[in-house]
Each structure stands twice: as structure tokens, then as C-alpha cells.
Amino acid sequence: MCSQAEVRMSSCDGQTKTSAARVLTQEELDRLGGERTLVSDFKQMKLENEAQKNWDLFYKRNTTNFFKDRHWTTREFEELKACREFESQKLVILEAGCGVGNCIFPLLEEDLNIFVYACDFSPRAVEFVKQNPLYCPERCCAFQCDLTKDDLMENVPEGSVDVVTLIFVLSAVHPDKMKLVLENINKVLKPGGIILFRDYGLYDHAMLRFKSGSKLGENFYVRQDGTRSYFFSREFLAELFEETGFQSIANDYVLRETVNKKEGLCVPRVFLQSKFTKPGQPQSS
Structure with a gap:
């Protein structure tokens, strides 16, 4: 348990x-x-x-059925609405690691004044996005991209993005290459633009469930299907972003409990939810 001084906010x-x-x-x-x-x-x-290949096989096995649509995004990240100068302003979003569109399609339905660039490591995932009935090239541009080596500016104009969502993506990248991802994102984000981050936190239940022979490095593990997962501490994440030129706005663990009815267990989940900004004044429209 945390002391009252350590707890910043409890939600309903x-x-x-x-x-x-x-x-x-x-x-x-x-x-x-x-x-x-x-x-x-x-x-x-x-x-x-x-x-x-391992992520492509993951999407081949699970198609669009593995992750639930993330209708919580605008609740948790009010910047998706609050960062506009005026209500009718079109917001340009980059969903870095879009998967099959569980985040972008609820956003496109909820907000008519956004344009979304959506990229993923897996070509199969990108195809699922493009096949979605809600996919519209006038409002969304989906493309395959390895964020550690493919230049985002081949598909996204330099300094054109207001908000980047990086949700359960960076954990799948080798820690040695995480800076490359952030440097790539930095090029397309506007001065004053925001990165909204949510991913696995240190000592999440999933981290404690790995069996012997799964450890790749400190807080870094491989699943049975060959996909990998890193579990972030606040300190590591803050240093990572600061070293690539971003400033921290918020950086907190999110603690919650999930009930596994099948096994009759209540398990502790830990995520890291953070907001970082690219220094500089937003350019006037």
C-alpha cells in the first residue's frame, strides 16, 4: 500500500x-x-x-479479436480535446503502433475534427485497419512502419502532428532501441505537441507470471509466442524521454485490480501513464 502523500489521484x-x-x-x-x-x-x-514475423503471426492467430476497443482513451487523456485552440480546430494525431485500430476507430467515431496517421510494425495489422468499414482515407492514413529504423517523415510531414499516442507499444521494443523510436517521433511532432503514453508498469502481474527461461534482461521478458514485453519504472521512462528532448508533464503508475473469474483470482495490474511535451511554442494556425 502507498501512503496518502504518495497517492495523487484515485478515480471512481x-x-x-x-x-x-x-x-x-x-x-x-x-x-x-x-x-x-x-x-x-x-x-x-x-x-x-x-x-x-512474431507480431504478424500474433495478428494472424488473433485477427481483430484480441484487444478490446479503447473507449477509455479520451477519458484518461483529456489532451485529445483540451489542446485545441478553438473547438472546430482539426487535430492531427499519430497513433504509433496502431495494431488493428482499437484506439483510432473509437476516436474517429467520437470526434469528427481529427485526422489520424496510424502505423504498425505488422503489415497484417495495417491491412486489418484498412479493411475496417470505418477506415476513410480522408480522415485516416495507415501505413506499415518499423519505428526503430523507418523514417516517419516518409508518410507524415515534419512537425505536423499535434498529439502522438504511444499505448502499449514501446514495451514491445528492445530497450536499446527505444530512443530511436522517440527520436523518430520527435521529428513529426509540432513544438508544444504532446505524447500520451500508457504501457506496462514495473511489477505488473504479467511480469510476475513469466516462467523460468523467459528473462531477456532487466524488466524485459519474452512470451511463449516470441513477442517481448518490457515493464517500465517511472525513473527509466522519464530519463528515456528527457534524453531524447522531451519534457515531462505527468508520469504516474496506475494501480488497479483485475478479477480472473475462471481462476477465482484478484490480480494486481500496474501500468505507467504519462504525458510528455516537445519544448517550444505551438505554431499558429
Whole structure:
């Protein structure tokens, strides 16, 4: 539990925002401390080389049925509405790592004054976006992109984006390449523009469930299907963004509990929810 001084905000949906990392039980500490052997360098290199293939296979198996539509986005990130100078202003959004469109399509339905650039590592995911009945080229441009090496400016004009959403995306990138992603995004974001971030936080239940032989590095693991996941601390994330030229607006753990009815368990979930800005004044329209 966190002290009252550490808890910044509690919301009515049963989640709490806090600046303090979740405190582990002794059993959880023992479980984490017991895993010291890392996956071999050879297998790590193979996972990196096959990262796109593994995500493409993920979408082949699950099609559009794995993730729920994210209708919570505008509730959690009021900047999607608040950063306009006037109500009818068209907002340009980049959904970096769009998957099959679970975030962008609720946004397009809810707000008629947005244009969305949407990119994903997986060509199959991008095709699912384009096949969606709500996809309209006048309001959305979807394209395949490896954010660690493909220049976003081939599809998005320099300094043209008001808001970037980076939601459960950076965790899938090797920690050594995360800066490359942020440097790429920096080029297309306007001065004064905002990055809205939500991803797996340190000591999330998913992190504690990995079996022996899954650890790739500190807070970095591989799932059975070959996809990888990093679990962020506030400090690591803040340093990552600051070193690539962004300023922190908010950076908090979101703590909540999820009930697994099948197993009769109530499990602790930890996410990191943050907002960063590119320094400079927004250019007048």
C-alpha cells in the first residue's frame, strides 16, 4: 500500500494513480529474485531478427479479436480535446503502433475534427485497419512502419502532428532501441505537441507470471509466442524521454485490480501513464 502523500489521484473506476512503485510481497520478491539466468545471446538475436514475423503471426492467430476497443482513451487523456485552440480546430494525431485500430476507430467515431496517421510494425495489422468499414482515407492514413529504423517523415510531414499516442507499444521494443523510436517521433511532432503514453508498469502481474527461461534482461521478458514485453519504472521512462528532448508533464503508475473469474483470482495490474511535451511554442494556425 502507498501512503496518502504518495497517492495523487484515485478515480471512481477502482484505479489509483501514484508516484510510488507497487510494494511486492515476500513471495513475489522471492519469485523475481530466483530468476537470474538470461536467455542466450543467440536466441535473443533470433527474437530481435524475427520480431516483425512474431507480431504478424500474433495478428494472424488473433485477427481483430484480441484487444478490446479503447473507449477509455479520451477519458484518461483529456489532451485529445483540451489542446485545441478553438473547438472546430482539426487535430492531427499519430497513433504509433496502431495494431488493428482499437484506439483510432473509437476516436474517429467520437470526434469528427481529427485526422489520424496510424502505423504498425505488422503489415497484417495495417491491412486489418484498412479493411475496417470505418477506415476513410480522408480522415485516416495507415501505413506499415518499423519505428526503430523507418523514417516517419516518409508518410507524415515534419512537425505536423499535434498529439502522438504511444499505448502499449514501446514495451514491445528492445530497450536499446527505444530512443530511436522517440527520436523518430520527435521529428513529426509540432513544438508544444504532446505524447500520451500508457504501457506496462514495473511489477505488473504479467511480469510476475513469466516462467523460468523467459528473462531477456532487466524488466524485459519474452512470451511463449516470441513477442517481448518490457515493464517500465517511472525513473527509466522519464530519463528515456528527457534524453531524447522531451519534457515531462505527468508520469504516474496506475494501480488497479483485475478479477480472473475462471481462476477465482484478484490480480494486481500496474501500468505507467504519462504525458510528455516537445519544448517550444505551438505554431499558429
